[in-house]
Amino acid sequence: MPEAESSHIHAHDVWRRYGRGKKTFDAVRGVSFTVRPGQLFALLGTNGAGKTSTVELLEGLAAPYRGRVRLFGDLDPIADRARIRPRTGAMLQEGGFISHLTVRESVEMWAELTSRPRPVEQALELAGLSHRRDVMVQNLSGGEKRRLDLAVATLSRPEVLFLDEPTAGMDAEGRHATWRLIGELRERGSTILLTTHYLEEAESLADRLAIMHRGRIAASGTVAEIVADHPSTLSFGLDDRWTVRDLPIGGTSLEERGGRVTITTGQLQKDAARLLAWAEEKGAELERFTARPASLEEAFISIAGRDDGDDRDGEDGRDGGNDGDGRGDRGGETLAGIGAKQGEEA
Numbered sequence: 001m002p003e004a005e006s007s008h009i010h011a012h013d014v015w016r017r018y019g020r021g022k023k024t025f026d027a028v029r030g031v032s033f034t035v036r037p038g039q040l041f042a043l044l045g046t047n048g049a050g051k052t053s054t055v056e057l058l059e060g061l062a063a064p065y066r067g068r069v070r071l072f073g074d075l076d077p078i079a080d081r082a083r084i085r086p087r088t089g090a091m092l093q094e095g096g097f098i099s100h101l102t103v104r105e106s107v108e109m110w111a112e113l114t115s116r117p118r119p120v121e122q123a124l125e126l127a128g129l130s131h132r133r134d135v136m137v138q139n140l141s142g143g144e145k146r147r148l149d150l151a152v153a154t155l156s157r158p159e160v161l162f163l164d165e166p167t168a169g170m171d172a173e174g175r176h177a178t179w180r181l182i183g184e185l186r187e188r189g190s191t192i193l194l195t196t197h198y199l200e201e202a203e204s205l206a207d208r209l210a211i212m213h214r215g216r217i218a219a220s221g222t223v224a225e226i227v228a229d230h231p232s233t234l235s236f237g238l239d240d241r242w243t244v245r246d247l248p249i250g251g252t253s254l255e256e257r258g259g260r261v262t263i264t265t266g267q268l269q270k271d272a273a274r275l276l277a278w279a280e281e282k283g284a285e286l287e288r289f290t291a292r293p294a295s296l297e298e299a300f301i302s303i304a305g306r307d308d309g310d311d312r313d314g315e316d317g318r319d320g321g322n323d324g325d326g327r328g329d330r331g332g333e334t335l336a337g338i339g340a341k342q343g344e345e346a
C-alpha cells in the first residue's frame with residue numbers, strides 16, 4: 001500500500017463499532033485518509049460525527065471493527081505500541097492530572113515517565129504556563145488545563161501529535177496563543193492530527209482537512225478544494241434604471257434584498273463575466289460588485305445539514321439498537337443499554 005508507506009498516519013476504510021449483540025452502533029463508517037510527514041491534518045465535524053472515535057483508533061486505544069490504521073508507514077497502533085509510544089504525543093479530551101499537584105510538579109511527573117523529555121521549564125514555556133508553574137492543578141481554569149495537557153503531550157518532542165479539541169474552553173487570547181504553539185510545533189517538524197469545532201482553527205492551521213458527518217468523511221482536501229464543491233456568490237447593487245428582470249442571469253439562484261442582488265452560482269467565473277459584459281454594454285453600474293467563493297463555514301453548514309437517511313441502518317444487520325433520531329448523542333436513551341465508553345467494540 002504505497003500511500004501508507006510514505007505517510008505518518010494512514011486510515012483505510014476504517015469502521016468503529018460500539019456495543020455488542022443486537023445493540024451495536026457504528027460510529028465510524030469507512031473512513032480513509034493519509035497524513036504525510038510534517039503535515040497538519042484537521043478533522044472537523046458536527047457533534048457526534050465520530051472524530052474522537054477515529055482519533056482513538058489511531059492512538060491505539062481501541063481496535064477498528066473493520067479496516068486498518070497505520071502509523072509511520074507500517075506500524076500498527078496496537079501491535080506495535082511499544083515502538084510507537086515514544087514517537088507520539090496525545091492530548092486527550094479529559095486530562096488525567098492529580099488536582100493537588102502544582103503545574104510544575106505535574107509536568108515533572110510526566111517527564112519521569114517519558115524517554116528523553118524536553119526540559120520541564122521549556123515545556124512550560126512552550127505551553128505559555130511558566131507564570132502558572134506553582135499553581136495547583138485544581139486552581140487552573142479550563143483553558144489553562146488544556147495548556148497543561150499540551151505541555152505534557154509535547155514533552156517527548158513527538159514526531160506525531162494527536163490533538164483532540166486542543167482549544168476547547170479557551171478564550172480568544174488563549175486560542176490564538178495555542179495556535180501559535182501548534183504552528184511552532186509544526187515548524188519543528190511534527191506531524192499533527194487535530195480535531196476541532198472551530199472552523200477558523202482548521203482554516204488557519206491545516207494543510208488539509210476532512211469534514212466528518214455521521215461517521216463518514218463528507219468532504220476532504222485543502223480548504224480551496226472543499227469550498228470549490230459549494231456554490232459561490234455574486235453580489236451587487238443595481239441603479240434605478242434596471243431591475244433584476246433585465247439581468248442576463250435569472251432563476252431561483254437570484255435573490256434581491258435591501259437593494260442588493262445576490263446570485264448563488266456553481267460557475268462563478270462564467271456568470272461574473274456575463275454580468276460584467278452586460279453592465280459594460282448597457283452602461284449599468286453594479287455597485288460594490290463582489291464575487292467570492294463559498295467559505296469553509298458555508299461548506300460545513302451545507303454538509304452538516306445533510307440528512308443521509310440510511311445512517312442508522314448499516315449493512316448486514318449492523319447498527320441494531322440506536323438512538324432512533326439518527327443523531328447518536330452520547331447521552332441518548334438507547335445508549336444506556338450500550339454503556340458509555342465501556343461496551344467497546346464487539
Ligand SMILES: Nc1ncnc2c1ncn2[C@@H]1O[C@H](COP(=O)(O)OP(=O)(O)OP(=O)(O)O)[C@@H](O)[C@H]1O
Binds near residue numbers: 048050051327328344
Ligand atoms: N462508548 C460508546 N458507546 C456507544 N456510543 C458511543 C460511545 N462513544 C461514543 N459513542 C457515539 O459515537 C458517536 C461518535 O462519537 P464521538 O465522540 O466520536 O464524536 P465526535 O465527533 O468526537 O463528537 P464531539 O464533537 O461532540 O466531541 C456519537 O454518536 C456517540 O454518541
